[in-house]
Structure formats: structure tokens, C-alpha cells
Amino acid sequence: MENTINFGIDLGTTNSAIAKFVKGEVIIFSNPQDYGRNTLPSVVSYKKDKITVGNKAKEFLEKDPKSVVGVFKRKMGTAESFKIKSINESKTPIELSAQVLKELKTFVNTGDTLDAVVITIPASFDTIQSNATKEAGIQAGFKQVVLLQEPIAASLAYANMKKEREMKDGQWLVYDLGGGTFDVALIKIKEGEMKVLDHEGDNFLGGADFDNMIVEKLVIPKILEKYSFSNLEDEMKSATGKFNAKYYVLLRRAEEAKITLSSKTSAEIVIDGFEDEDGNEVDMEIVITRSEFNELIKPNIDGTIDMIKKIITRNSLKPIDVQFTLMVGGSTYIPYVRSRVEEVLQIPANCEIDPTTAVAIGAAYYAATKPKEISKSDSNKKQTSISIKASYNKASKEKEELFAARITGDVTGLSYRILRQDGGFDSGIKKLSDRINEDLPLVDGAYNFFTLAVYDEQNNVVETDIEPIGINSGFGISGQPIPEDICLEVDDYDNPGKTRLKLIFQKNSILPLRSQGISFPLNKGMIKGNDDDFIYINVLEGSHLALPEANKGIGFMEIRGTQIKRDIAKGSDIEITISISESRDITISIYLNMADQEFKQTFNPKERHTPIEFLKEQVEDLSEKLELEIQEATDKEDYETAGALNKLKKEMETVSEETENLTNDDVTDKRYQLEDKKRKIAQEIDSATKNKRIQQVKAHYFEVKEECLKMLDENGNDHERKTYNDIVAQENAFFATNSPLKIQEKSDEMHSILSRIKWRTPEFLTGIFQWCKNNQTRMNDQTQAKSLVDAGNFAIESQNWERLSEINSGLLKLLPKGAEKEATTRIGFGL
Amino acid sequence: MQEIKKVTVKVPQAYLDFMNQIFEIEKKAANLKEENSIQRNLNKMKGILEEEFFKGSSTIGLTYHNPLGESYSDTRTDCEATISGTGVENLEIIEVIKPIIFYAYHENEKVIKVIVQPAVVIVQSKNSNL
Numbered sequence: 001m002e003n004t005i006n007f008g009i010d011l012g013t014t015n016s017a018i019a020k021f022v023k024g025e026v027i028i029f030s031n032p033q034d035y036g037r038n039t040l041p042s043v044v045s046y047k048k049d050k051i052t053v054g055n056k057a058k059e060f061l062e063k064d065p066k067s068v069v070g071v072f073k074r075k076m077g078t079a080e081s082f083k084i085k086s087i088n089e090s091k092t093p094i095e096l097s098a099q100v101l102k103e104l105k106t107f108v109n110t111g112d113t114l115d116a117v118v119i120t121i122p123a124s125f126d127t128i129q130s131n132a133t134k135e136a137g138i139q140a141g142f143k144q145v146v147l148l149q150e151p152i153a154a155s156l157a158y159a160n161m162k163k164e165r166e167m168k169d170g171q172w173l174v175y176d177l178g179g180g181t182f183d184v185a186l187i188k189i190k191e192g193e194m195k196v197l198d199h200e201g202d203n204f205l206g207g208a209d210f211d212n213m214i215v216e217k218l219v220i221p222k223i224l225e226k227y228s229f230s231n232l233e234d235e236m237k238s239a240t241g242k243f244n245a246k247y248y249v250l251l252r253r254a255e256e257a258k259i260t261l262s263s264k265t266s267a268e269i270v271i272d273g274f275e276d277e278d279g280n281e282v283d284m285e286i287v288i289t290r291s292e293f294n295e296l297i298k299p300n301i302d303g304t305i306d307m308i309k310k311i312i313t314r315n316s317l318k319p320i321d322v323q324f325t326l327m328v329g330g331s332t333y334i335p336y337v338r339s340r341v342e343e344v345l346q347i348p349a350n351c352e353i354d355p356t357t358a359v360a361i362g363a364a365y366y367a368a369t370k371p372k373e374i375s376k377s378d379s380n381k382k383q384t385s386i387s388i389k390a391s392y393n394k395a396s397k398e399k400e401e402l403f404a405a406r407i408t409g410d411v412t413g414l415s416y417r418i419l420r421q422d423g424g425f426d427s428g429i430k431k432l433s434d435r436i437n438e439d440l441p442l443v444d445g446a447y448n449f450f451t452l453a454v455y456d457e458q459n460n461v462v463e464t465d466i467e468p469i470g471i472n473s474g475f476g477i478s479g480q481p482i483p484e485d486i487c488l489e490v491d492d493y494d495n496p497g498k499t500r501l502k503l504i505f506q507k508n509s510i511l512p513l514r515s516q517g518i519s520f521p522l523n524k525g526m527i528k529g530n531d532d533d534f535i536y537i538n539v540l541e542g543s544h545l546a547l548p549e550a551n552k553g554i555g556f557m558e559i560r561g562t563q564i565k566r567d568i569a570k571g572s573d574i575e576i577t578i579s580i581s582e583s584r585d586i587t588i589s590i591y592l593n594m595a596d597q598e599f600k601q602t603f604n605p606k607e608r609h610t611p612i613e614f615l616k617e618q619v620e621d622l623s624e625k626l627e628l629e630i631q632e633a634t635d636k637e638d639y640e641t642a643g644a645l646n647k648l649k650k651e652m653e654t655v656s657e658e659t660e661n662l663t664n665d666d667v668t669d670k671r672y673q674l675e676d677k678k679r680k681i682a683q684e685i686d687s688a689t690k691n692k693r694i695q696q697v698k699a700h701y702f703e704v705k706e707e708c709l710k711m712l713d714e715n716g717n718d719h720e721r722k723t724y725n726d727i728v729a730q731e732n733a734f735f736a737t738n739s740p741l742k743i744q745e746k747s748d749e750m751h752s753i754l755s756r757i758k759w760r761t762p763e764f765l766t767g768i769f770q771w772c773k774n775n776q777t778r779m780n781d782q783t784q785a786k787s788l789v790d791a792g793n794f795a796i797e798s799q800n801w802e803r804l805s806e807i808n809s810g811l812l813k814l815l816p817k818g819a820e821k822e823a824t825t826r827i828g829f830g831l
Numbered sequence: 832m833q834e835i836k837k838v839t840v841k842v843p844q845a846y847l848d849f850m851n852q853i854f855e856i857e858k859k860a861a862n863l864k865e866e867n868s869i870q871r872n873l874n875k876m877k878g879i880l881e882e883e884f885f886k887g888s889s890t891i892g893l894t895y896h897n898p899l900g901e902s903y904s905d906t907r908t909d910c911e912a913t914i915s916g917t918g919v920e921n922l923e924i925i926e927v928i929k930p931i932i933f934y935a936y937h938e939n940e941k942v943i944k945v946i947v948q949p950a951v952v953i954v955q956s957k958n959s960n961l
Binding site for chain 1: 841855868871874875878884905906907908909911912913916917918919926928931933935938941942943944945946947948949951953955961
């Protein structure tokens with residue numbers, strides 16, 4: 001157990017943060033619910049069944065003041081309490097602060113038990129207020145609470161950043177302008193001891209006021225210059241006003257502009273999306289310059305400066321007596337704040353620390369110097385043993401999935417919280433009971449993980465036996481796979497005039513499916529209005545390795561010259577998108593770039609779509625193909641294949657004849673029968689010629705295998721032998737697939753074993769080295785090439801093959817890209 | 832209890848800015864009255880960010896979701912909301928200033944999505960008395 005406290009908390013009026021001192025550095029914990037932001041809004045919301053702290057509570061602060069409370073720090077130490085309507089109870093500022101502290105505990109992901117902490121308080125806090133803060137800490141479950149004044153904390157952060165153990169005696173100001181409050185303090189350091197001498201503040205001044213001013217004083221007047229509204233400001237600011245939503249949009253944009261103005265000299269605010277009273281669409285861009293903004297906030301900044309002046313006068317100081325003004329709080333990012341303060345007071349502004357986290361960081365540095373005073377027995381918390389039995393669907397296509405759980409064990413005083421891993425859902429902290437139910441929202445197309453954590457009254461995690469909740473909303477387990485490849489028939493550029501299949505969705509892909517647009521240039525042009533010009537789009541089901549004719553057509557579209565808006569040139573792009581719904585509707589959408597036209601059609605596979613003209617063309621193609629294959633087989637004296645193909649010829653002729661006789665408006669089923677026959681013939685051609693391809697790849701496989709075995713015997717290691725044996729063991733299986741592609745894949749695997757071994761043999765390495773030497777003049781860096789060649793010669797002499805292998809890689813890298821490839825293919829390694 | 836590590840992914844702001852711009856264009860294109868095919872190019876751009884940009888790595892890509900019209904409650908940490916109008920029950924998202932941006936990647940053959948930008952939205956009660 002650590003002997004010092006180490007944890008520091010900035011319990012702020014508007015925002016809070018927690019930091020820890022670890023081995024000389026301070027880490028600031030990020031808000032797990034707020035995408036890496038380090039702060040937690042100090043706002044608490046109560047609902048019947050749960051308490052929410054932070055951002056989500058803040059969103060409801062203004063509109064639901066009866067159940068959400070903020071800025072309660074101002075009431076610390078008073079007898080005032082806040083009536084919470086939703087739970088019909090009153091909460092004291094201490095209780096509310098304790099909730100914020102408990103929430104901060106959940107930020108800590110280092111596995112520490114938090115029993116002691118340093119909490120910061122404003123310099124203006126009196127004894128009662130300070131004790132109230134301490135009490136909040138105790139209520140949040142801390143056994144030891146040490147208080148530290150905020151200006152001192154900020155100064156400590158600065159001193160530690162400067163790595164000065166002992167700061168020089170003197171005094172400075174801490175100027176803290178945050179989101180909603182302003183504080184300034186005069187700090188004095190004497191003989192290593194820091195003390196707050198004096199302070200001033202304004203509880204109602206901060207960055208949010210500046211956003212409001214931008215909208216009120218700059219944006220609204222500019223809208224009114226251009227558009228007519230009789231009462232725009234009221235319509236915007238009143239909750240029942242017509243443009244209330246727009247007001248909040250503008251506030252957001254104003255805040256963005258304010259942030260932009262910290263780094264740029266001007267920023268735009270876009271105003272759009274509503275109509276004025278004359279029915280004109282409001283659509284304008286307002287440019288706000290930095291000087292306009294500065295002018296706007298000047299009175300407020302000067303007000304803060306007046307407070308500083310009071311401090312200086314009260315303490316009979318001259319500006320020269322003050323070393324610097326340390327800038328803290330998010331609003332001190334504004335350059336004007338820094339420069340104005342500096343200019344008027346003639347005291348340098350010090351902006352060296354991160355203004356948003358400085359106080360928490362300083363608190364952690366201080367915590368590292370404070371010993372823990374907690375007895376061991378005290379810190380051994382009793383653990384409640386809780387068992388959770390959860391039930392939920394592990395796969396779901398719904399937007400939400402119900403999670404239910406039964407809890408055994410004593411649930412008194414315990415609460416739970418469910419979070420989604422991606423940060424998109426937080427149930428809030430809710431009371432734990434014997435049974436809990438929660439609707440968990442799911443992100444489509446992904447695995448959704450949730451964690452359920454159980455907390456005790458002080459938000460310490462209670463050990464339970466629940467596993468992470470995983471719900472697949474992706475296209476994984478729950479979807480149904482497609483039984484065969486879905487392909488698109490495209491031109492075969494290697495065989496002009498022929499077509500081949502392009503794989504769109506692979507077999508076993510899970511429905512629904514949607515392809516990215518597939519673009520390619522058109523192989524012919526089309527003249528607008530010419531009915532003879534057309535494009536076919538044919539979507540087929542069946543192996544993508546087969547012939548197009550062998551597969552089932554499941555979607556077919558044609559675009560004719562009469563349908564297009566303008567002439568389309570050859571080579572212009574066509575873009576095809578195919579999607580299949582879960583109920584197997586196939587939608588083809590075709591986009592012609594040049595005409596900027598889209599054609600879309602949905603096919604229901606129950607209806608077959610076989611235009612006769614297209615069928616005729618396919619049959620013709622197929623019979624040509626058959627002739628060609630017979631010719632090829634005969635030429636190669638492969639009489640077996642030629643014989644098999646010749647048998648198909650007769651059948652082919654019949655189909656050709658019958659198709660030829662079909663009229664284009666035939667309404668019988670004849671076309672479908674012929675299409676089936678055609679497909680069968682195509683499949684048979686495919687399988688007859690496939691044997692030929694399989695023979696080739698098998699022969700290649702055995703060749704590689706033999707060579708590999710030889711190399712293994714001479715130079716192989718155990719790992720390579722195992723890989724080799726694994727492949728051999730699968731031989732029967734992959735031969736049985738009868739897929740040339742599959743067998744080729746295994747040859748390739750075998751080949752890579754071979755090349756790995758080769759890279760170790762002296763002959764091979766010397767061979768490569770020699771080749772590189774011969775090509776030395778082509779290398780990119782001659783000096784390096786020369787030194788590598790020298791080193792290589794030496795490696796060969798000393799028979800240091802490992803070194804030579806390294807040198808070879810180095811040399812190959814020096815070659816131009818193309819040449820490197822040349823080397824690898826010439827010498828025959830690597831695939 | 833087995834903890835799930837919450838994954839925090841830092842995507843360079845420029846990518847997010849870029850996506851926010853596409854989102855803005857998409858919003859504007861939807862409002863155009865004249866017939867146009869701007870959406871096609873936007874879909875293409877979105878497709879590139881979703882599938883092409885990070886090819887060859889375990890990253891799949893970036894996508895965004897426009898939550899306009901969805902219901903809102905304080906459990907939705909995927910949105911930063913400002914409530915307009917009166918009433919806080921039955922909230923609906925009526926304006927989206929920035930969309931929810933997801934970062935997707937492969938892990939053990941599973942698709943994992945992480946939110947890298949919560950949406951910035953304006954919500955209003957459906958019962959708001961306007």
C-alpha cells in the first residue's frame with residue numbers, strides 16, 4: 001500500500017477533475033463517459049430510480065431545475081438545501097458535492113482503493129465551508145480528507161512543472177477565469193511556504209457569458225440587418241419561442257467561433273435553416289473578427305482587472321512587487337484576456353500551465369507529500385458477495401435489446417451501472433434490487449459490449465461474478481449466409497469479345513449485403529435515342545470461377561440509347577451497385593457518369609428475368625466457346641476431354657436451334673427451360689475443361705513438394721517440417737475440392753517454406769549477393785552499396801551467413817522498385 | 832468480474848473535421864429543391880472513408896450516423912445535447928450540428944465500433960408547448 005495520499009481532486013463550481021501522483025509525474029484521469037475530456041461538470045440530477053452526475057445532468061440543468069442541481073458549491077456551509085421534486089427529498093450542498101466526488105472515483109482506472117484524498121477549495125472558503133467540503137469527502141467514502149486552496153494548487157502545478165523544488169521568495173497573482181466563475185488570489189511564498197494573502201471574485205462571470213454576448217450583441221443584430229423579424233431575440237430566448245432551438249444552435253456555433261478566435265483572427269458563424277416573417281430563407285455567414293470579440297468582452301475583463309487593482313492597493317503593493325499573473329481556467333485561453341490583464345496591470349501574464357487541469361494536478365502534487373493516516377484494519381473494506389445471473393439475446397437485429405438479471409446476495413445500499421464499451425450508453429447509477437431490467441441500445445453492424453458494475457454506498461466497486469455482456473448486432477451469427485457466390489458478368493479483357501465473372505459477394509457472406517459501387521469504363525459508346533445501342537448488366541449466382549453461362553441469372557438490366565439523356569462515349573465510367581436484402585431482394589443500381597443518370601431496379605428472385613434476345617446471344621457465345629475448347633483439346637491430343645466435349649455438341653445444337661426459333665415476345669416457359677439447358681451444358685463444359693486445369697496445378701504442386709522435401713532434409717528446421725507435414729496431411733482434403741484455386745493456394749504455401757529455407761543456404765545467399773554485386777551500379781545510394789558489398793565479401797570469407805542474409809536484404813532495398821522485383825523473380829524466391 | 836477495457840481511440844481531428852464537412856454538405860444537398868445527384872458523390876466519399884482509406888490495416892474505417900428524429904434521454908452518451916423549448920420528457924432530436932462518428936476496426940474477426948465524436952444535437956420535448 002502506498003504511504004502517501006497521492007490523489008488530488010479539484011471540486012469546482014462548474015467543473016471537477018481528479019489526478020494522481022505516480023512516480024514523480026501526475027496523471028489526470030479522463031472522464032470515461034466523455035470521450036477523453038478530463039473534467040466532469042459539477043451537476044447532479046435525481047430521478048426516481050437513478051442519480052446522474054456530469055454532462056448528462058448538465059444538459060437538463062436549465063430546463064429541469066426541479067430535479068437537477070448545479071453550482072451548489074456556492075452554497076457550501078449554508079443551511080440551505082435543494083428541494084428535489086422527482087424524489088421528493090431535499091439535498092444539502094454537502095450531499096450533492098459527495099455525489100460529484102463519488103462520480104470522480106469511477107474515473108480511476110488504476111485499480112487503487114481510494115481512501116484518502118486532497119480536495120481543493122477556493123481561497124474565499126471560511127472554516128464552515130471548508131469543513132462542509134471535508135464532510136462531503138467523508139460522505140463519498142474517503143477516510144482521510146486534506147484540504148488545499150485552489151490558487152496554491154495552481155501555483156504548485158506551476159512550480160512542479162518548472163521543476164523548481166524551492167521557489168524564490170516573492171508574490172504573484174493567480175487569475176482563475178472558468179466557465180462560470182472568476183477568482184483572483186494573491187500568493188506569497190516565504191521560506192518555502194506558500195500562503196494566500198488576499199482574494200477577490202465574481203461568482204457570475206465566465207466563458208458561457210461570452211457565448212451569450214456573441215449571439216445577443218453580434219449575431220442577432222446582423223440577422224436583423226438582412227431579414228425581417230419583429231421580435232427575434234424573444235422568440236429565440238424564450239423557452240416557448242418559435243426559434244428557441246435555433247438559439248441553442250447559435251450558442252454552440254458562437255462557442256466554436258470563440259474557440260477559433262483564440263488561434264485565428266477571424267471566425268465564421270453560419271446561420272441557416274429557418275425563415276423570416278416575409279418567408280425568406282435565412283442563409284448567411286457572419287464573420288466575427290478577433291477585435292470585434294475583444295471589444296465585446298472588454299467591459300467584463302476590465303471588471304476582473306479592477307478587482308486585482310483592489311487587491312494590489314489593499315496590500316500596498318506596486319506592480320513591480322508582483323512576479324507574474326498565473327493564468328488558470330478555460331477562459332484564459334482567450335488571447336485578449338491574457339494581453340489585457342498584462343497591459344493594464346503591467347505585470348507579466350504567465351500561461352505556462354494547462355489552465356483546465358492545473359488545480360487538480362497541483363492537488364495531486366500536494367497529495368504526494370501528505371502521509372496516509374489510515375490504520376490497516378480500517379482500509380480492509382468488507383466485500384459484499386454478490387452473484388448475478390444475466391439473461392439476454394446474444395445476437396440481435398433490434399435497435400434495443402432487453403437485459404434482465406437476477407441478483408443473489410444482500411443488495412442493501414448497493415447500486416449498479418451499465419456502460420457500453422464505445423461510450424455511447426450510460427444507464428446512470430441506479431439502485432440495485434433482486435431483479436434488474438434495462439433496455440440496452442445497440443450499434444448496428446458491430447459487436448456491442450456492455451459492462452455491469454456494482455457499487456457500494458461510496459461508489460467503491462463491489463466484486464461480482466458477471467461476465468461482460470456481449471451482443472452482436474453485426475452481420476455475424478444472427479444473419480443468414482448466401483449459399484453461392486454472387487457475381488457480375490464483365491468483359492474479359494484478356495479475351496476480347498468474351499466475358500468473365502467478377503465476384504461481388506462471396507459464398508457464405510451474411511445478408512443483407514451491399515456492394516461498394518463498382519466502376520469501370522464502357523467498352524462501347526451509346527447514342528442518345530438510338531434503340532440499337534444498349535448495355536446489359538447481368539447478375540449471376542454460382543461459383544465465380546465458373547463460366548458465366550454456367551450460373552443462374554438472378555438480376556438483369558438493360559439500358560438503351562432511348563433511355564439516356566445524352567450521348568455516352570466509349571470509355572466513360574459506369575458505376576454499378578448491387579445490394580441484397582435479408583429477404584433476398586436484389587437491387588441493381590446503375591449510374592452513368594457522363595449522363596449523370598441513375599437506373600435502379602429491384603428483382604425478386606421468384607420472378608425470373610430472361611430476355612430472349614439476351615438468351616440467344618448467350619447460347620451463341622456458348623456454342624462458339626464449345627467449338628474452341630474442342631479444337632484446343634484436340635490440338636493438345638487430350639482426346640478424353642475432346643470426347644467429352646464432343647458429346648455436348650449435339651445437345652448444344654438442339655438448344656441453339658430452339659432458341660433461334662423463339663420469338664422475342666414468347667410468353668411460354670420455353671425460355672426458362674432453354675436457359676436451364678444452356679446452363680447445364682456450360683457447367684459440363686466447365687467441368688470437362690476443369691480437369692485439364694486441375695491436372696496442371698496438381699503437377700505443379702508435386703514438383704514444389706518434392707523440391708521442398710529435399711531442402712527440408714538438408715536445411716530445414718522443426719517449425720518448417722511441421723508446416724510441411726501439415727500441408728501434406730491436408731492433401732486428400734484439398735484435392736477432393738477439385739478446385740484449381742485451392743490446390744494452387746497450397747502449392748504457394750509449400751513454395752514459401754521453400755524460399756524460407758533457401759534464404760539460409762550459403763549457395764543461395766552467395767547467389768543473391770553475386771547478383772546484387774553485378775547490379776551495384778543501379779543502386780540508389782552508391783556509398784552505402786559499396787560498404788554493404790565490402791561487408792558482404794567479408795561475410796562470405798568468414799562464412800557468416802546470417803550476416804550475409806542481412807546484407808542481401810539491405811542491398812535489395814537499395815535497388816529501384818522494379819529491379820528489386822526482377823531480382824526476386826530471377827533468383828526464384830519469395831512469392 | 833471480468834472488466835471490459837474501454838477502448839479509447841484518438842482519431843486525428845482533421846479526419847473528424849473532414850467528416851463533419853461531408854455531413855454538412857449532405858444536409859445542404861438534402862434541402863436543395865432542384866434535382867441533383869450530389870448525394871451520389873457524397874455516398875462515394877463516405878464509402879471511401881468507410882472502406883478504402885485504411886485498407887491493409889486492422890482499421891476498417893470511419894462512418895457517421897445522423898441521429899435526427901431519434902428519441903433522446905440522459906442515457907445517450909453518444910450525443911451532447913442542448914434542450915430547447917419547454918419540458919424534458921419525451922425528448923426528440925430536432926437539430927444535429929455534428930453527427931456521431933464511429934471508428935470501426937477488426938479484433939479477433941469481430942467488428943468493433945468505437946465512438947470518436949459524440950453528436951452535438953438540439954433536443955426538444957415532443958410535448959413542448961410551442
